[in-house]
Amino acid sequence: MTLRADILIVDDEEAICFAFKRYFESRGARVEVASSAADGLARYRDKQPDVTFLDVRLPDRNGLEVLDELRRDDPSACIVIMTAYGSLKTVTRAVNGKAFDYLVKPLDLKRAGELVEQALASRRAPQRAPGDDVRACGDIVCASAAMQEVFKRVLQVAQVDSAILISGQTGTGKEVVARAVHDHSRRKAGPFVAVNCGALPENLVESELFGYVRGAFSGADSDKPGRFESADGGTLFLDEVGELPLAAQVKLLRFLDSQMVERLGSLRGRQVDVRIVAATNRDLTRALEEGAFRRDLYYRLAVVEIALPPLSEREGDILPLARHFLARMDDDRGAARTISAQAAERLQRYPWPGNVRELRNAVEHAAAVCAGTTILPAHLPHAVQSGLPAAASTSDAQDLLDRYIQTLQPPGGQLYRSAVEPLEKALIRHALRQTGGNQSAAAEILGLHRNTLRAKIREFDLEQEGGQ
Template identity: 40%
Template sequence: MTSTILVADDDRAIRLVLSQALSQLGHDVRAASDAATLWNWIERGEGDVVITDVVMPDENGLDLIPRIKTQRPDLPIIVMSAQNTLLTAIRATERGAFEYLPKPFDLRALIGAVERALSQAGQPAPETGTAEGEVLPLIGRSPAMQEIYRVLARLVNTDMTTLIHGESGTGKELVARVLHDFGRRKEMPFIAINMAAIPRDLIESELFGHEKGAFTGAVSRGSGRFEQASGGTLFLDEIGDMPLEAQTRLLRVLQTGEFTPVGGRQTIKADVRIIAATHRDLRQMIKQGSFREDLFYRLNVVPLKLPPLRERLEDIADLARHFLHQTEQEGMPAKHLDTNAIAELKRHDWPGNVRELENLMRRIAVLYSETLIDARIITSALADQDLGVTAVSLPEPNRPAELLAPGEETLGQSVERHLRAYFLAHEGRLPAAGLYDRVLQEVERPLISLSLDATRGNQIKAADLLGLNRNTLRKKLRELDIQPSRGK
């Protein structure tokens, strides 16, 4: 049976391409350059599927959707737009669009959307609210981000459990907040908990709360994050760091929708949406026995993989300008990037992803007086940043053996080798008392000296690199007789 496809787009080339492609598949295609003609066809009951642009000469395509859904609620609407931001995708979905596709679109993807729309014709779209006047929550127009927008637009008004994968700094918590802030639970709490930041023996109490006397120090009843997030969203960051015993309790909550505080007997209803995130390979952890397979499938209902910044280089300019604009709103002078600066930013590998880019832009806003940021400033700022990270090759005791160069030792292996040589040289006799402090000094001295070298003698930066209080570092310099000038 022939289906009629209504197309509205002010771009003649797009109308031609769609008309030819859909006609070859046996569909009857009617194409118009404005919203008024499309509306006349719809009022007369014509069309089985609508394909519409957003920006047209006489009306915004998004504003047309509610009128179409009122007139013909079963008519599927596919929205295309060159305004390819997250808000466009969300608003199209919220107003009842069957599918949203950014321009330039993949013709195969559009044809697939038409076929799905025809197969599901007659099923009314769910009624949803709108999100007018919202600030832009995510930045990026790259194809990788467009796919993220499409998935988020479909997820915001559901309670489906979502597992966000991504390297550190890709914005996993920001995406979780988008799912909450644009969803139907947005008026309720958003509670985030980082599994890696909580002592293992306190995780269950943090999540589920505890009764008075449940353990030493529990002098009163304490509510957990599940209770605090009631009616809203609970974001479980770094879920791969959750101990197995806590995984078992979380699995039961996901299965039954109820939990019991530590030391309690009465169950509590868990009315929360669960969003989890990790930078770890959970499937590999399952093979190693450190993550429950059944919990993985409960969490991984909707997997969402965030791309690293190196895979979305076309977004760097927009992101960098956004971060500079933020510093301007915070009282810093306005700054602008020239084309060479943007090219230099794109050449960087960005191991810290978007978080690293934000840090760089904020540092430039504070430390450089120039209004126009050029490639020289970017190179200088990146070099200053790398001094504390990669300019000096400090030992990495936890680095896996397969990542070491041939013959390279870890710090622990090196210390053990020297200690074995020491005992061998003394023929097994016990050394003089105080060996621990002496070995510690032998490690501390080069570590502090290298840190001062890396920061050009800047004690504040060196203390930050070492994770020490500045006064503690000064005390160490005196005790070890290290002259700060050696680091310059």
Template identity: 40%
Template sequence: MAEIPTDMSAAPELEVRPEPSGGKILVVDDQKNMRATTAILLRQAGHTVQEAEDGATAIQRLQHETFDVILTDLRMPTIDGMEVLKSAHQLAPDTQVIVMTAYGTIESAVEAIRRGAYDFLAKPFKEDEVLLRVGKALEKRRLLGEVSLFAEDFRKRYGLEHVVGRSAAMREVLDRVLRIAPTDATVLITGESGVGKELVARALHVTSRRGDRPFVPVNCAAITETLLESELFGHAKGAFTGATRARRGMFEEANGGTLFIDEIGETAPGFQAKLLRALQEGEIRRVGESTPVQVNVRVVAATNQDLRKAIAEKRFREDLFYRLNVVPIRIPPLRERREDIPLLAAHFLRRFNQRTGGDKVLTPEATARLLEHDWPGNVRELENMIEQAAALSPSREIRAADVAFEQPVAGAPVGEGIEGGATLAQAVEDAERRTITAALTRCSGDLGRVARELGISGTTLWRKMKRLGLEGRGAAPGE
């Protein structure tokens, strides 16, 4: 396999390699022969290529043009490849940078990749190696472009227009979201199960300047304590039994965007100490590694617990609480904002009609019946009830008789004693089971379609189904 020579006169006859979708590439090298030879190879592979003889010229081009991939020499006078890499991340974050150097030390490669380079090439390199690395970089750039294309759809699905409510309490929530969205302040969202904490977190994300970057949710209650650190921080190969390869954690997956840590009150003090350090230092350490990794993440945490009580009981670190509680947002339960019930019911019914092509309507009597209920499962329970009533109603009109509640035990507090002694958690679990079962039926068991319809990640859906004993078509995460 031929190597790219540094002397143009020694350049071999290059075979034309067709590329189904060429990219726009900038080659930056102060060695004219090397730069020109690399450019020829890439052009013959079907790419559009521009050249820059030094770092200053490259940065100037970046200020006026967008490239899919940049190949830059690492060692150049005045402005080196590291500066080109830094400018590329500032001016065009999705552009993939491959650094090239004749001084191919491990330290240089690690430092370049740590600073965000996609890949590393040591001179002299082989033709096929260049084309392979560039092809993979273009694929990543294409995927990032697709994420950007779907960003508007993401906004429509999870934006503020879906945080429904006209009550004073919800207006206060929405006002706070709009005021803090442009900042990077850490947010702690509190409220009972089912009030819509993740929905508010998503709305906060998409209305922020990070809205076109990743939103990564993690539910601490759904992950065992031993795996939680690995899930969030990642791990090195061989860090523990079963770690057959290195893996990035959710902090790194959310880099540049928002990490939503749900059920933060379920974590153990040992993990809380590591999370506190990550928030303070802006860096994480993968399990089994000692080298820190810088991350740029906005953290939004949520809990249905009283963290001040947990602090008093030594179950939650006080210093972590104050680090998370920079901007608190409390979402009131549905029973405290009954004026929102008709709006929410209409919203959920409209979504049901859009999915099924139906034209169901709620009668005033049915709405009045909804207003009488205390909603221990909150918005999640209301959504499930509308879904159930619309599916079972024999006519176009949903009547009061179609709204059937499970009767609580007489004298039981709200959320307790439901259906012969069931707890609030059991009521919510039943509501989740019914909602997922209905979605599985509509989507013929396709887990991908179900996750998209319910507005949750595939991993979250799979974990919920496993916990609820449900089955569907599709592989579990990682399989």
């Protein structure tokens, strides 16, 4: 990669400036370095660089204020904001200030190089009129780099009307993200209508979504608008869209192509102005292969995709989220409470299989049983105190099993053995660890005869783990 570009680095950390300078100069770029806001402004006005990397925390001024000043002086400036102290407020201000992009420390130099190439390309491309300013992202809370990327995508796509498909495990906050898209769009004054497609009885899906006219079926005594019409001028959020029956999928596809809905029993279409945001916790690619979800509908819904990481991959968000939930409960209670260091440690250690929803419920539990001003470990649910998740629900367990089976690719006729043997081995290993290697106790936990367990231990080569 050869970069014929003038680059300015504004950061008071010498190591970062040195790394940037060496990386970009080795690729043909000319690099200027400034360690303060004042020096950075002076060098920018003197050199007019193609791309500027600007740190948020500078010794003499806030980098976001410098961003505003540079953009006023030069509306075409390509400025990438850098910070180790990411927050939603920082992301929103950076986007409002028309930053080209946003990097979270520790920095990825390869990603920085990609941004320089993109910035150079954008300077050569025709410029669009800037969109409306955006506001804070409501109930979305983050500190992790992964969720800041989600915020950035939300703010970018909110200004267009393309369909969006949000994917993620149950409880990761798909509806919260959908609401954030709506709240930052031109539709924010219109309705936000949420529908859980999985909760609609199959025989009522079409009438609920598209409405019906009087006499359409037995009991249809009057006309009734559907959810599409209720969302006219706003956003329709279709949660668990993968659960829609095929007949409803056909009508949804027709709507996406025409923005027209037909009530059951009517031959007259109605024009509505609705943006579709869909969400799923299923693997829709598998549903495509099985014929349970239309391929053409999938491509129409997934114009923009937003993938939400599980909370276990966002450790930096756990405490900020917990404090956010606690503060909201305390607003209703009229008193502020804090989370002790010991309780915070338990929250950080727990794997959160139920994701953000489970964390919110855990904080609500703690707030309900805490009579004082500090949340202690004893106030947390037992599973969080112990660090061991409660048993998964049947649907969650089935989802995990389905995903496990999908990963298997055995030769013909070996699927059963390939699936069962690893599970047997894992169960036996778990029981042996629980009992400190005591085979009699492990056999009792597993409901096996001791001789059967001993044979399995030999079969799976687990003798070192089951010594008694």
